[in-house]
Amino acid sequence: MTSADKIILLVEDNPDDAKLTLRAFKQSNIANPVVVARDGIEALDFLFARGGYSERAGKPLPTLIVLDLKLPRLDGLGVLKAIRADARTNLVPVVILTSSKEEQDLISGYSLGANSYVRKPVDFAEFLEAAKQLGIYWLMMNLSAPERKAE
Amino acid sequence: MRIANKERLATAIVLTAVGVIALAVWSTYAKVEDARRQRRDTAEIARALTSLRLVSFEYALNRHERALAQFSAISKRLDGMLAASRFQGPEQQEILARLRSRQAKAAQIFDALAAAFPREASNRADTELSRNFETQLLSRLSILEQDNLGEVFRLADLTTEQSNAAQRRLLVVILSGLALIALIKITVSWLIRRDVLIPVARLQQAAQQVAAGNWGFEFGGGGADEIGQLTHDLGSMTRSLRDSIGQIQRSNQELAVLNHELEAFSYSVSHDLRGPLRSMDGFSLALLEDYGDRLDDEGRDFLRRIRAASQRMGHLIDDLLGLSRVTRAELRIVPVNISAIARELAGSLSQRKNGHELRWLIQENLEVRADKELMRIALQNLLDNAWKFTSKTPDAVIRIGARERDGRQVCFVADNGAGFDMAYADKLFGAFQRLHHADEFPGTGIGLAIVQRIVARHGGTIWAESKVGGGATFFFTLGESKNDERGQDNPAG
Numbered sequence: 220m221t222s223a224d225k226i227i228l229l230v231e232d233n234p235d236d237a238k239l240t241l242r243a244f245k246q247s248n249i250a251n252p253v254v255v256a257r258d259g260i261e262a263l264d265f266l267f268a269r270g271g272y273s274e275r276a277g278k279p280l281p282t283l284i285v286l287d288l289k290l291p292r293l294d295g296l297g298v299l300k301a302i303r304a305d306a307r308t309n310l311v312p313v314v315i316l317t318s319s320k321e322e323q324d325l326i327s328g329y330s331l332g333a334n335s336y337v338r339k340p341v342d343f344a345e346f347l348e349a350a351k352q353l354g355i356y357w358l359m360m361n362l363s364a365p366e367r368k369a370e
Numbered sequence: 371m372r373i374a375n376k377e378r379l380a381t382a383i384v385l386t387a388v389g390v391i392a393l394a395v396w397s398t399y400a401k402v403e404d405a406r407r408q409r410r411d412t413a414e415i416a417r418a419l420t421s422l423r424l425v426s427f428e429y430a431l432n433r434h435e436r437a438l439a440q441f442s443a444i445s446k447r448l449d450g451m452l453a454a455s456r457f458q459g460p461e462q463q464e465i466l467a468r469l470r471s472r473q474a475k476a477a478q479i480f481d482a483l484a485a486a487f488p489r490e491a492s493n494r495a496d497t498e499l500s501r502n503f504e505t506q507l508l509s510r511l512s513i514l515e516q517d518n519l520g521e522v523f524r525l526a527d528l529t530t531e532q533s534n535a536a537q538r539r540l541l542v543v544i545l546s547g548l549a550l551i552a553l554i555k556i557t558v559s560w561l562i563r564r565d566v567l568i569p570v571a572r573l574q575q576a577a578q579q580v581a582a583g584n585w586g587f588e589f590g591g592g593g594a595d596e597i598g599q600l601t602h603d604l605g606s607m608t609r610s611l612r613d614s615i616g617q618i619q620r621s622n623q624e625l626a627v628l629n630h631e632l633e634a635f636s637y638s639v640s641h642d643l644r645g646p647l648r649s650m651d652g653f654s655l656a657l658l659e660d661y662g663d664r665l666d667d668e669g670r671d672f673l674r675r676i677r678a679a680s681q682r683m684g685h686l687i688d689d690l691l692g693l694s695r696v697t698r699a700e701l702r703i704v705p706v707n708i709s710a711i712a713r714e715l716a717g718s719l720s721q722r723k724n725g726h727e728l729r730w731l732i733q734e735n736l737e738v739r740a741d742k743e744l745m746r747i748a749l750q751n752l753l754d755n756a757w758k759f760t761s762k763t764p765d766a767v768i769r770i771g772a773r774e775r776d777g778r779q780v781c782f783v784a785d786n787g788a789g790f791d792m793a794y795a796d797k798l799f800g801a802f803q804r805l806h807h808a809d810e811f812p813g814t815g816i817g818l819a820i821v822q823r824i825v826a827r828h829g830g831t832i833w834a835e836s837k838v839g840g841g842a843t844f845f846f847t848l849g850e851s852k853n854d855e856r857g858q859d860n861p862a863g
Contacts, residue, residue, distance in 0.1 A: 235646075236645065239649070242656060339644070339648060340648075341681050341683075341685075342677075343652040346652070
């Protein structure tokens with residue numbers, strides 16, 4: 220499997236943040252294709268090949284999901300719950316990327332099965348550093364769980 | 371009935387009882403005295419009768435005229451005694467009547483004897499007839515006197531009996547009086563128990579219930595007496611307190627709702643205000659990186675200023691959220707080793723990239739009772755401050771310690787840095803208050819507000835002493851606050 224098959228799903232409603240995150244990935248030499256979902260429902264549609272993503276049936280799941288918490292329609296914690304509740308997706312690493320550093324969000328995130336929790340800093344240089352670390356850990360170092368084919 | 375009235379009534383009953391007992395004792399005692407007097411009289415009568423008998427015998431034997439005179443004297447005295455009778459009983463009266471009549475007969479006989487008495491010595495040898503008559507009279511007199519003596523003994527028995535009875539009565543009266551007093555005492559005790567002690571115990575239990583927080587406890591209806599009134603008053607007091615507490619609880623609920631809204635607002639601020647800042651910073655940097663060569667120095671400077679401002683605002687928002695978190699955090703008071711926290715913080719401050727030469731003097735084993743997390747935040751801010759304001763001081767020293775003052779532990783963080791003008795000391799702990807220009811010493815002006823809020827949440831006080839160029843010392847106490855206590859010395863010199 221080449222890095223081109225290892226999709227990153229970025230769930231982010233703010234187009235500025237999405238653009239900046241993509242830029243940070245690029246500057247961190249993360250060459251994986253990134254799919255941007257703009258709300259929680261769209262993210263789940265992509266994962267489970269529903270709605271506008273029905274043509275994705277049978278295609279590999281993303282290698283990493285980067286999830287914002289505050290999202291329209293279904294929020295990040297709801298998405299996380301759905302991902303962890305489904306046998307197809309419950310082993311996909313999920314990194315929460317949010318501007319909140321409320322203790323409650325951290326606790327809920329980890330207790331619902333998030334693999335990592337990264338706060339979006341205002342300073343882009345810091346964000347770049349965080350993105351680099353994320354890429355190194357979750358895309359290069361970490362061995363992902365064996366793929367389960369979507370039914 | 372009111373207890374005061376009951377008490378008055380009880381006093382009246384006791385006093386009446388004592389009066390009645392005293393009267394009874396007195397009148398019984400008078401009877402005893404009376405009986406004693408009657409016995410004395412009886413003895414007198416007996417003595418007189420015995421004398422009469424003796425005189426009669428003497429006369430019968432010797433026929434002295436002197437005996438006649440003696441007889442009449444004694445007889446008169448006896449008559450007087452019998453007449454002035456002080457015997458009350460009907461039997462005594464009858465005996466007395468019989469005594470009187472016999473005595474009268476005896477007197478007649480004696481008069482007859484006296485009349486028959488031989489006036490002259492020549493007539494000494496008198497006729498047998500008169501002699502016989504005389505003997506006859508004497509024997510009749512003797513029988514009468516004997517009877518009378520018998521009657522007097524009977525009288526003596528009766529009066530003794532009467533006296534004994536009177537004495538027994540006295541005893542009975544005294545014993546009954548004592549029994550009556552004991553009965554009254556028992557009744558009063560029972561009433562006190564029923565009307566005072568038991569209701570007071572009930573009140574006490576009720577008060578304990580309420581004290582334990584059982585505000586719904588009903589005191590029940592009290593009687594008409596003072597304790598009933600007290601019970602009633604306590605009941606209304608508890609009800610009005612309950613109402614007040616209910617209101618307070620409602621206010622608290624409203625406050626909790628408001629607080630929740632505030633939290634939601636904070637959350638929003640955290641999320642939504644930081645987003646645009648990220649964009650400003652991120653895209654300014656992108657502009658610098660991707661198109662920087664097409665801008666001149668001034669253009670690039672503008673972009674850097676935009677980034678700096680975005681980041682400053684990011685810090686401001688973070689600090690504000692920190693302040694609100696400090697206010698909301700739940701306190702978990704445990705023993706906290708300030709020395710250890712200070713050493714750890716000092717270590718990380720000394721490792722900062724743009725650090726400066728600095729000596730840390732941290733007192734060993736400094737312990738306070740506080741919330742560990744909040745204490746760390748407070749010390750972080752105080753040490754940050756000291757570190758920041760000594761950045762331009764050669765031989766910079768920061769001291770952390772504590773001293774006793776008026777039996778209280780006063781902790782301090784002292785530096786020999788830039789210091790501040792004490793004229794602005796009152797602005798020190800307000801949010802966004804800064805006593806230095808940002809280009810001199812950077813900061814948001816919220817750090818000390820956070821420290822003050824933490825100290826206040828521990829019920830303590832914080833104050834500072836400084837002079838421009840002479841360093842600053844921040845003192846704080848934990849535990850209940852003391853009014854405006856200000857130290858006089860500055861440990862950092």
